[in-house]
Every structure is written in C-alpha cells, then in structure tokens.
Amino acid sequence: xxxxxxxxxxxxxxxxxxxxxxxxxxxxxxxxxxxxxxxxxxxxxxxxxxxxxxxxxxxxxxxxxxxxxxxxxxxxxxxxxxxxxxxxxxxxxxxxxxxxxxxxxxxxxxxxxxxxxxxxxxxxxxxxxxxxxxxxxxxxxxxxxxxxxxxxxxxxxxxxxxxxxxxxxxxxxxxxxxxxxxxxxxxxxxxxxxxxxxxxxxxxxxxxxxxxxxxxxxxxxxxxxxxxxxxxxxxxxxxxxxxxxxxxxxxxxxxxxxxxxxxxxxxxxxxxxxxxxxxxxxxxxxxxxxxxxxxxxxxxxxxxxxxxxxxxxxxxxxxxxxxxxxxxxxxxxxxxxxxxxxxxxxxxxxxxxxxxxxxxxxxxxxxxxxxxxxxxxxxxxxxxxxxxxxxxxxxxxxxxxxxxxxxxxxxxxxxxxxxxxxx
RNA sequence: GGAGAAAUGGCAGAGUGGUCGAAUGCACCGGUCUUGAAAACCGGCGAGGGUCACACCUCCGGGGGUUCGAAUCCCUCUUUCUCCGCCA
Numbered sequence: 001x002x003x004x005x006x007x008x009x010x011x012x013x014x015x016x017x018x019x020x021x022x023x024x025x026x027x028x029x030x031x032x033x034x035x036x037x038x039x040x041x042x043x044x045x046x047x048x049x050x051x052x053x054x055x056x057x058x059x060x061x062x063x064x065x066x067x068x069x070x071x072x073x074x075x076x077x078x079x080x081x082x083x084x085x086x087x088x089x090x091x092x093x094x095x096x097x098x099x100x101x102x103x104x105x106x107x108x109x110x111x112x113x114x115x116x117x118x119x120x121x122x123x124x125x126x127x128x129x130x131x132x133x134x135x136x137x138x139x140x141x142x143x144x145x146x147x148x149x150x151x152x153x154x155x156x157x158x159x160x161x162x163x164x165x166x167x168x169x170x171x172x173x174x175x176x177x178x179x180x181x182x183x184x185x186x187x188x189x190x191x192x193x194x195x196x197x198x199x200x201x202x203x204x205x206x207x208x209x210x211x212x213x214x215x216x217x218x219x220x221x222x223x224x225x226x227x228x229x230x231x232x233x234x235x236x237x238x239x240x241x242x243x244x245x246x247x248x249x250x251x252x253x254x255x256x257x258x259x260x261x262x263x264x265x266x267x268x269x270x271x272x273x274x275x276x277x278x279x280x281x282x283x284x285x286x287x288x289x290x291x292x293x294x295x296x297x298x299x300x301x302x303x304x305x306x307x308x309x310x311x312x313x314x315x316x317x318x319x320x321x322x323x324x325x326x327x328x329x330x331x332x333x334x335x336x337x338x339x340x341x342x343x344x345x346x347x348x349x350x351x352x353x354x355x356x357x358x359x360x361x362x363x364x365x366x367x368x369x370x371x372x373x374x375x376x377x378x379x380x381x382x383x384x385x386x387x388x389x390x391x392x393x394x395x396x397x398x399x400x401x402x403x404x405x406x407x408x409x410x411x412x413x414x415x416x417x418x419x420x421x422x423x
Numbered sequence: 424g425g426a427g428a429a430a431u432g433g434c435a436g437a438g439u440g441g442u443c444g445a446a447u448g449c450a451c452c453g454g455u456c457u458u459g460a461a462a463a464c465c466g467g468c469g470a471g472g473g474u475c476a477c478a479c480c481u482c483c484g485g486g487g488g489u490u491c492g493a494a495u496c497c498c499u500c501u502u503u504c505u506c507c508g509c510c511a
Contacts, residue, residue: 043472047480054480057492061441064491072491079491246470377470 001104001364003379004036017110020117020326028107035100042096046089053082105214109361111326112335118325124338125325130309131318133342134400142345143395144276146402147173150422155276165266165281167391172422176397176409177284179416180390181259184286184311188387191307193257193288198237200260201228206240209366211332221263230263234287235384239362242291246377247370253300254291257387259284277391278350284390290383293370294360297381301335301357304385308339308353311388314412317396318342320349334359339388341396350392355385 007014011029018025056079063072116125147153152173158166169177189195207213207229212220221230231237238256247254262285277283288307292300305321312319324336333356340349360379363369369377401408406423414420 040473043480047473050481051479053491058442060491064441076491083491 001361002107002110003360003364004032004100004104007032008036014110017113018108020111020115021108021329022119022327023108025107028103032100032103032107035096035103039093039096039100042089042093046086046093049082049086049089053079053086056082108329108331109334109358111329112357114323115329115335116323116325117327119327120325121328123325124322124328127321127323127337128309129318129320130313131316131342133318133344136344136400136402137404139404140345140399140402142276143343143398146398146407147276150407152176152422153277163281165279167277167280172417172419173394175417175419176413176422177390177394179413180388180393181284181286183413183416184387185257185259187307187311187314188257188286188288192253193255196238196241196256196258198234198241198258198260200231200237200263202231202236202240203228206236206243209240209243210236210362211365212236215331219265221265231260232264233262233285233384233386234258234260235289238287238289239291239366239382239384242368243366245368247291247368247380249370249373251370252291252293253296256289257286258289259286261285262389277395280391286387286390288385288387291368292381292383293372294378294381297357297359297383300381301337301355301383304355304383304387305337308355308385308387312339312341312352315393315397315410317393317400319352330354330356332356332358332361334361341392343392343396343399345399345402346395350395351389352392352396353386353388356383358382358384 002014007029011033015025015029056075060072060075060079063069063075116123118124141149144153144155147155150172152170154168154170157168158164161168185195201223204213204227207217207220212229212232217229220232223229237260238258241256242254261282263282264280266279266281288304290300290304309321319339319341322338322340324330324333324338329336336354336356338351339353339355341352342348343350359381362382363379366382368382369379372378397410398407401410406421408421409417409419
C-alpha cells in the first residue's frame with residue numbers, strides 16, 4: 001500500500017512510473033487525495049465535538065461532587081446534541097476512511113527506476129546469463145518421462161490421493177528432494193540467515209499484510225470452517241512475524257530463511273506448460289526474507305541475487321536472470337529479478353527463483369517501522385527471494401544431468417543424497 | 424470438547440464509574456559526580472491522528488452496549504493459564 005503523503009508529494013513521478021505497468025493512476029490519485037482531505041477535515045470536526053463533550057462531562061462531575069444536582073442536570077441536557085453530532089461524524093469518518101483504504105488497496109507498487117516498461121514476459125530484460133547448456137543426445141527425455149523410467153516421482157499416485165498437481169516423490173526422488181532442501185538451508189544459514197519453521201496456514205490479517213489479500217484470494221486455498229489460508233509461499237508467515245513491530249537500529253539486519261511446502265490453486269492453465277513438475281498445486285521451496293532500513297535495501301537485494309547465483313553455479317545449471325518489466329512485475333514489488341534454468345529436454349526456460357524488493361509497500365500495510373537515530377519512525381523495506389523453488393530445480397537436474405546410464409547427481413549434493421546417480 | 428481464572432506502557436505490576444493515558448519497580452535515554460566504570464542523585468521515557476509548533480482527539484486484548492462520563496459495569500469474540508477428557 002502506498003503512503004498518502006508520498007502520493008501527494010510525488011504525484012507526477014508516481015503517475016509516470018506506474019504507467020510502466022500500464023496502470024493509469026492519475027484519476028485514482030486525485031480521488032485518494034480528495035478522500036484524504038475529507039478524512040482529515042472530518043476528523044478535526046469530530047475532535048472538536050468530543051473535546052466539548054469531554055469538557056462538559058468534567059463539569060458535571062464537579063457539580064455532582066459539590067451537590068449541585070440541578071445545575072448538573074441542566075448541563076446534561078446540553079450533551080445530548082453533542083452526542084448525536086459526534087455519532088454522525090464518526091459514521092462519516094469511518095465511511096471516508098474505509099473508501100480511502102479500499103482505493104489504496106487497488107494501487108500497485110511504484111516500479112523502481114530501472115524497471116523497463118512493457119506489457120508481458122516478452123518485455124523482460126535479460127541482465128545476466130551463466131552456465132553451459134549440455135549437449136544431450138536425441139534420445140534425451142523430458143523430466144516426467146525420466147521420473148517414470150526411474151520410478152522416482154509418481155504423478156498418478158498423487159492424482160489418486162489428492163488430485164492433479166500433487167505429485168508423490170519416491171525413493172531416490174524423495175531423497176534427492178530432501179537433499180536439495182537441506183543443502184539450500186545450509187547455504188542460507190552460512191550466509192547469515194536464521195532458519196525458521198513457520199505455520200503453513202495463515203489468518204486473514206497476515207494475508208492482508210503481505211498483499212495476498214484482498215486481490216489474490218483465488219490463488220490461495222481457503223479453509224472455510226476456520227477461516228485460514230494455506231500459504232502460497234513462506235514469505236507470508238515469515239514477513240508477518242514482524243507485523244506491527246516498532247524496531248530499533250540494533251535489530252538490524254534481519255534475515256530469515258525457511259523451508260516450507262507452498263500451496264497454489266493456479267486455476268486456468270493447461271498443456272505442456274503444466275506437464276510434470278512445471279506447475280504444481282503443492283511444491284517445496286526454501287525462502288529468504290530480509291527486513292532492511294531503506295538506505296540498505298538495494299544493497300541487500302544485490303546480495304540476495306548473488307546468493308541465488310551461487311546456488312545455481314554450485315549445481316552447475318545453465319541459467320539467466322531477468323529484470324521484470326512493468327507489465328510482468330508483481331502487484332507489491334518495486335523491482336524483481338527472475339531466475340530461470342534452462343530445461344534442455346523441454347528446450348525452454350523454467351522460473352526457479354524470484355527475488356524482489358517491496359520497499360515500503362508491505363511495511364505500510366504491516367505497520368512495520370523502526371526508530372531511526374533521530375528518534376523518528378520510518379517504515380522499513382521488506383525483501384524476499386526463493387532460494388530455491390524445488391520442483392523446477394529438480395526438473396532441471398533430471399533433464400540436464402541425464403545420461404544413457406542414468407541421472408548423475410551434482411557434486412555438491414552427493415554428501416546429502418548419499419548416492420552418485422539414479423539408475 | 425467440559426469447568427474455572429486472566430488479558431493494563433519494552434517487561435513486571437497497581438488501579439472496580441469522574442482531573443487515569445494510567446501509581447510503583449525494572450529496563451532504556453540524558454545530566455551531575457568519577458581518571459574510567461559502577462553506585463548514588465536529578466531529569467526524561469508508550470502508540471496513532473492532528474498542528475509550523477502548541478492545543479486538541481483516540482487507544483488499558485478485538486468488537487458492541489449502558490452512562491453526561493468506562494481501564495473500571497454489561498454482551499460477544501479472541502488469546503493465555505490451571506484442572507478434567509481426548510490425542511501424535
């Protein structure tokens with residue numbers, strides 16, 4: 001959620017920046033500023049009314065104490081009007097404040113100056129690429145065929161137990177997945193992130209805090225009886241642990257990591273793009289979250305990018321980094337880098353990480369602030385990134401490491417898997 | 424799931440209808456003293472809105488109500504604790 005005072009100050013610049021997302025902000029901003037002024041005016045009127053009735057109440061108290069009942073009753077009559085008036089004003093205030101809030105919720109984050117304009121993923125900007133695409137022979141298989149051949153992932157079983165998009169990992173497949181998780185967590189811990197285990201369901205307030213609600217409730221699984229949502233990413237529980245916090249300088253840096261399953265409804269897709277592990281309703285992910293002072297946040301973003309690069313380098317997977325264009329940028333993000341691994345057998349790029357700086361957009365909703373050296377309260381910046389999302393990493397490994405004799409295990413994972421190949 | 428108790432500032436803990444935004448202690452910040460530190464003493468010290476700054480308004484778990492007036496009374500929800508039941 002954008003800050004109203006900043007909208008007032010930087011209206012023109014914001015309108016221009018939001019145009020990169022193809023978001024027409026001008027008239028909405030005008031409405032926001034109008035409602036905000038209305039809100040403040042109403043508040044002032046209400047305050048005056050309440051002040052007067054507070055004054056009278058105290059007077060009545062004194063009169064009663066002095067035994068001047070009659071005088072007190074006279075004053076009492078005067079309060080009736082004020083009461084009615086303050087009720088009317090309170091109602092008005094609530095309505096205006098709510099309208100303002102609703103409107104603010106519809107405005108996406110202002111893109112960073114480096115974000116290119118664009119309408120779709122085709123306009124994303126490649127900023128880095130590394131790693132060699134292996135030469136595979138003609139008989140190379142896509143990962144879902146490999147999974148079947150070596151009996152390490154069973155999609156049919158998942159269908160039976162739950163439904164499409166909930167695979168069952170078996171034997172060395174399960175072990176490889178666990179090895180990846182442990183490896184990622186170890187790397188994050190070494191890089192200074194504190195490991196957490198967090199709830200896999202969240203309440204409504206948390207959904208609002210990180211911006212999944214109110215817009216994207218269709219993306220999350222909802223437990224109606226208890227009004228809880230399955231997490232679509234660990235970002236939600238982790239970031240919300242800090243909701244309503246007022247931090248001090250000493251609390252920084254804050255860097256957290258967690259492994260969790262993630263649940264996404266992802267309605268509406270079909271075909272080869274959702275084959276196998278490409279898109280699932282339940283998948284595993286190791287997530288990084290950082291909470292930073294505004295002046296440090298972009299440095300922190302770079303560090304996260306470097307961290308993810310290192311993971312892919314270690315796994316020797318060919319990948320590229322994209323700077324998302326305005327049209328592809330998430331609602332809450334100011335700047336996002338997507339990492340994609342090249343899936344050789346499918347001959348396409350698979351997104352395996354997304355690293356973003358939300359600046360104050362989430363912090364404003366979360367009321368997550370810190371007291372700076374001058375004792376002034378400032379909103380913090382929140383950042384997060386996947387390090388990494390498992391299924392597509394697994395797909396990349398299976399496809400890129402396949403040989404005629406089986407699938408080799410990347411060197412760095414062997415201490416974790418306890419085997420060198422799957423055959 | 425059943426029975427009972429509780430929820431107050433960073434923490435502990437007073438406060439049961441009127442000058443209570445809230446005693447006191449600890450923690451924290453500033454000062455005096457000290458070679459330095461500790462102790463002692465003095466002062467400051469919750470949050471949000473509002474203002475150039477004051478004034479002023481709101482907040483004692485959340486929501487609603489009674490009253491001229493609520494931290495205090497009533498209703499309701501949530502959470503925590505104790506006991507019982509069930510249970511990985």
